[in-house]
Amino acid sequence: MTIAFTPGEPAGIGPDLAVIHAQKKSDKNLLVFADPDMLISRAKQLKLPLKIVESDCVNTTHQLCVYPIKAEGNITTGVLNPDNAQYVLNTLDAATDFCLKKQCSALVTGPVHKGIINSVNPGFTGHTEYLAGLSNVNKTVMMLATKGLRVALATTHLPLSQVAQNITAESLEQTIRIIHRSLEAYGTINPNIVVCGLNPHAGEDGYLGMEEIEIINPLIAKLNNQGFNLTGSVPADTAFTVDALQGVDCVLSMYHDQGLPVLKTLGFKKAVNITLGLPFIRTSVDHGTALSLAGTGNISLGSLHTALEYAQNFINKTIY
Numbered sequence: 027m028t029i030a031f032t033p034g035e036p037a038g039i040g041p042d043l044a045v046i047h048a049q050k051k052s053d054k055n056l057l058v059f060a061d062p063d064m065l066i067s068r069a070k071q072l073k074l075p076l077k078i079v080e081s082d083c084v085n086t087t088h089q090l091c092v093y094p095i096k097a098e099g100n101i102t103t104g105v106l107n108p109d110n111a112q113y114v115l116n117t118l119d120a121a122t123d124f125c126l127k128k129q130c131s132a133l134v135t136g137p138v139h140k141g142i143i144n145s146v147n148p149g150f151t152g153h154t155e156y157l158a159g160l161s162n163v164n165k166t167v168m169m170l171a172t173k174g175l176r177v178a179l180a181t182t183h184l185p186l187s188q189v190a191q192n193i194t195a196e197s198l199e200q201t202i203r204i205i206h207r208s209l210e211a212y213g214t215i216n217p218n219i220v221v222c223g224l225n226p227h228a229g230e231d232g233y234l235g236m237e238e239i240e241i242i243n244p245l246i247a248k249l250n251n252q253g254f255n256l257t258g259s260v261p262a263d264t265a266f267t268v269d270a271l272q273g274v275d276c277v278l279s280m281y282h283d284q285g286l287p288v289l290k291t292l293g294f295k296k297a298v299n300i301t302l303g304l305p306f307i308r309t310s311v312d313h314g315t316a317l318s319l320a321g322t323g324n325i326s327l328g329s330l331h332t333a334l335e336y337a338q339n340f341i342n343k344t345i346y
Contacts, residue, residue: 028082029337030121030130031056036101036110038315040136041068042323043330044090045076051087054334057130058090059117061097065090071103071321082129095120103321106139111146114138118153122160125306132307132337133157134330137315140183151183154301157308165200166303167208169276170286170312171336172293175266176276177285178205178219178302189281193224193237195245202245205276206254208302212343217275220265221246221258224280228259295328298336307340309333 033040044058045068058065062078069076075088083091095117099109124130135153143150150156158166169178180201181192202219209217222228223242225235232239242259250256257274264270265277266288279285289297290312299310311329319325 027131027341028055028057028129029334029341030124030133031058032114032117032121032133032135033058033060034117034136034138035106035114035142035315035317036061036064036097037104037106037320038137038139038317039320039325040315041065042072042320042325043136043311043327045069045072045074046323046325046327047330048076048085048088048090049074052085052334054338055085056091056134056334057082057093057124059093059095059121059124061101061113062092062094064097064101065092067101068103068321072323093120093124104317106142106317108142108145111142114143115147115156118156119160122157122306125308126161130306131341132309134333134337135308135310136330137311137313139315153299153308153310154182157301157304161304161306163303163305165197165204166301167201167204169205169208169300169302170289170297171300172289172297172332175271175289175292177289178276178278179282179285180278180280182282184281186281186283190224190237193241193280195241198242198245199249202249202254202256202278204303205278209275212340214275216253216255218255218257218273220260220270220274220277221256222262222265222277222279222284223259226261226263228261295326296332297329298333300336307337309337309340 033044077089079091080094097110097113099107125133154168168182224237229235229238238259246256262284297312301308
């Protein structure tokens, strides 16, 4: 089974991940969607041997199987070039098409630079939303996982000022149903999902906000009456203590920086970003483009290996 890999921003460490990964034999068969010349150039910069085979193939040591997509602008390691923003989207388009056509069993993505992509695609907010659009899916859920903790998000890449207005009963119900269905599909029976409140102290009975009383808590009661196993809403400041996480399969945070700082503190470089609700498997590294580290070799492949391992487990439908 072949896993598609998109290195992401060509000036960042995504190409380095592919080149360094190729230095050892792996049981994960990758098809890299990228500019072959860029990969060869990065390998030379890293002083590492690399052979490119422009087709789906069996990965061997020092070799990458590549679906060639030509970059449109000059690539200088560590220096962003808006001329290559469309190239990054082209790699995602092609890899997604392969996954939708079952030519690849999963997609693993490297880090992109949202600001640069917005120069050609205003409104681009991230992989999660873009892949949903390519797949004609109305709703997806962003979930990050590391050993002992999974955190899903009710809203993703929004300014904090826009979060409250995007917490609706309809959207929240869709999110919880996708999480529940996805966890069950991969081996977790009747998953225990902890739902954080939006406000400090989960609103403190309305004193600090009404979203819990008017939206979140009634929805939790409704779904629990239908057989779900939801806990909440709980104050986010105590949701992640060791005792609170006992028996918990996933914590649903209301916004990006409510839950992800905890997860990344526990598992940075060993965490994975998972998109739930797509018609194919997608995982990603948990870090950014790290422009200053590109071409230095001074990077960790921990998150890439975790993303590949999770993708393989999804393919095999083993518990994660």
